[in-house]
Amino acid sequence: RKEVEQDPGPFNVPEGATVAFNCTYSNSASQSFFWYRQDCRKEPKLLMSVYSSGNEDGRFTAQLNRASQYISLLIRDSKLSDSATYLCVVNSGQGGKLIFGQGTELSVKP
Amino acid sequence: SAVISQKPSRDICQRGTSLTIQCQVDSQVTMMFWYRQQPGQSLTLIATANQGSEATYESGFVIDKFPISRPNLTFSTLTVSNMSPEDSSIYLCSVEDRVQGLREQYFGPGTRLTVT
Numbered sequence: 001r002k003e004v005e006q007d008p009g010p011f012n013v014p015e016g017a018t019v020a021f022n023c024t025y026s027n028s029a030s031q032s033f034f035w036y037r038q039d040c041r042k043e044p045k046l047l048m049s050v051y052s053s054g055n056e057d058g059r060f061t062a063q064l065n066r067a068s069q070y071i072s073l074l075i076r077d078s079k080l081s082d083s084a085t086y087l088c089v090v091n092s093g094q095g096g097k098l099i100f101g102q103g104t105e106l107s108v109k110p
Numbered sequence: 111s112a113v114i115s116q117k118p119s120r121d122i123c124q125r126g127t128s129l130t131i132q133c134q135v136d137s138q139v140t141m142m143f144w145y146r147q148q149p150g151q152s153l154t155l156i157a158t159a160n161q162g163s164e165a166t167y168e169s170g171f172v173i174d175k176f177p178i179s180r181p182n183l184t185f186s187t188l189t190v191s192n193m194s195p196e197d198s199s200i201y202l203c204s205v206e207d208r209v210q211g212l213r214e215q216y217f218g219p220g221t222r223l224t225v226t
Contacts, residue, residue, distance in 0.1 A: 032212055032213060034214070041222075042219070042220075043202055043217040043218060043219050043220045044153065044202075044217050045217070046111075046214055046215070046216060049209070049212050049214060051212075087152060087153075091213065096141050096143065096158065096206050096213060096215070097143075097155050097158075097168070098143075098153075098155065098204075098215055100152040100153045100154075101152060102151075102152050103152055
């Protein structure tokens with residue numbers, strides 16, 4: 001079993017749609033959780049850190065369920081510019097090591 | 111967040127040669143890391159670059175193949191030695207910053223390596 005698993009995608013949605021990405025992690029000792037966004041041929045950029053109580057940043061909402069070892073990202077009112085690969089990332093707690101999921105590709109169409 | 115630069119941005123190298131990638135940060139950081147992203151794959155941690163001591167390598171990566179230097183708190187190098195086509199990848203450095211008590215990592219623009 002992979003340490004971090006994500007929906008395989010790709011997700012093809014129209015502009016204005018709401019889309020949700022799910023992610024599970026296997027190490028119950030994981031301490032920090034993140035969503036990164038990676039555009040084609042670019043480096044990953046931190047989108048959101050995920051806090052225990054869940055957090056919202058504009059159109060983006062991230063939630064964490066430690067009991068189920070599950071993380072989610074909700075994007076409302078999708079824009080064309082949201083098209084990218086979204087990476088679920090978990091800090092294993094071992095000296096800052098990040099474990100990356102395989103990523104979910106999102107394509108927002110006009 | 112810190113501004114991170116990498117050199118070179120890309121290179122095409124012949125098998126058997128070595129390439130050294132540089133990572134420069136505009137502020138002092140304690141933690142620096144080197145990752146690899148193979149074509150169509152996600153990122154994998156190669157090693158943690160420790161200032162003043164040997165790097166800490168992840169399983170599957172060894173110092174002879176990926177020697178790392180960290181002479182100060184703003185700079186690190188990763189060398190890919192005796193390259194083969196399987197080393198064709200994007201190599202990224204990252205730095206850690208503490209934001210509201212949370213340890214967050216930020217990535218450099220990456221070095222795209224092709225080995226022929």
